[in-house]
Amino acid sequence: MATLTYKKASEELQKIVSDIEDGKVSIDNLYAKLERAKELIEICQSKLKQTDGEVKKLLAKK
Amino acid sequence: MEENKQYRLSELISLVKGVLDANLNTYFYVIGEISNYNGIEPNKHLYPRLIERRNGVITAEIKTCIFRGSVYQLSEFERKTGLKFENGIEVLLKVKVELHPIYGLSLIMNSIDHNYTLGKIQDEKLKTLIRLEKEKVIRLIEPGVYETNNKKLDRPFVIQRIALISSVNTKGYSDFKAALLENKYGYKFTLTDFPAMMQGNDAAKSMLSQLQAIDKRQEEYDAVAIIRGGGDDTGFICFDDYELSKAVANYKLPIITGIGHEQNKSIVDMVANIFTMVPAMAAKSIIEHNKDFENSIVELGHQIANASKEVIDSERHELVELDGRLKHGFKLLIQNEKDTLNQLIRDVKNFSPENTLARGYAIITFEGNILNDTKLLKSGNKIKTITSSSIIESNITKIEKRNGNINL
DSSP, X not given: OTTOOHHHHHHHXXXXXXXXXXXXXXXXXXXXXXXXXXXXXXHHHXXXXXXXXXXXXXXXXX | OOTTOOOOHHHHHHHHHHHHHHHHOSOEEEEEEEESOOOOOTTOOBOOEEEEEXXXXXXXXEEEXXXXXXXHHHHHHHHHHOOOOOTTOEEEEEEEEEEETTTEEXXXXXXXXXXXXXXXHHHHHHHHHHHHHHTTSSXXXXXXXXXXXXXXXXXXXXXXXXXXEEOTTSHHHHHHHHHHHTOTTOOOOEEEEEEOOXXXXXXXXXXHHHHXXXXXTGGXXXXXXXXXXXXXXXXXXXXXXXXXXXHHHXXXXXXXXXXXXXXXXXXXXXXXXXXXXXXXXXXXHHXXXXXXXXXXXXXXXXXXXXXXXXXXXXXXXXXXXXXXXXXXXHHHHHHHHHHHHHXXXXXXXXXXXXXXXHTTOOEEEETTEEOOOGGGOOTTOEEEEEOSSOXXXXXXXXXXXXXXXXXX
């Protein structure tokens, strides 16, 4: 999971969302998909936060 | 004067003086070259000679007297013309002729005409400019402004390695060095001295030979500074020199001047990449040039940061939107499944026997079983008909084959 890039995570998340929207997910898989989606959102959020922090740190330097 | 008459010497001189006074008792202007001048001595009258040459040979000469009250004019002349008052210069003097019984005939200087000398310098300068323009070394853009190869050079982003043509340990030299090395931004510089004579007859040649020396090590420097200033305010004519000006105009490294004179720009100033009035200004212009670079870097940093922020913000929005879509999609999907299930429940209910009877259908039983095959029946058999509301017992009176239509 740690090696998952932002791009990969975001792409996987988009696929799950559109699958759910298109009704391609069965009730049997739905919970698992939802759990995965939540996990992916967390990965993306933490990566964004980290990058944002690094950018701010770089800017603070002079 | 009477013919053959004897005069005493003093009488004769007095007579000559009388003639002179009668005809020349007024100040007038005379052009001549200064000679036998040994510099200013405090509180002393000066007695240079004014001469005239033709093809190098002196054809006229006269003693000239500058009284100590007029000596200050020599410094003023130097300040106004930027030219050293020395032997060999041509000047226009306002004078009066005087004959002294002992010291003989001399000119008493009243004043020096600066404008005459300035005009001469200007004429020479103009001639050089015209020559340089004709040879396409310089190109006039607007009055007094010329384009040259040196001016067109791209300055390096940062000027740090400087070849310094100057007279070491003069005021201008130290002014330049101090301003550069003690800059408030803490920029580092490497200065390499190329000592040269900065005034006098050999100055132009001296600077030119240092330019040639630097040229051989071009890659080691970002720019050349020509620095002079402080102390003596004269001898700027070397900076109008044809050969030197031409070399500066075509030089491969950007040249910065800080020659420190209040007069008009010299030709070297006009053709150099950066012209400044004094050494400290030359240093400042280099520092500011580097500061511009630093500013542009900082600005670039801000741009990158802002762009990064935008990327992060847009990703954040995307994520929030995806989360929303996920929740909505999930709800829809669950709702769909519920709807499908409810429909099934309804369907199951619809097909129950009670519901069927309620719609007007009936069940027929024979001998306790639901009748599915009428072949078993004969006239006279007893059957039960179950409807939604009643059970009817009946005897069969007739059995006919059905042709497919329902004719009640």
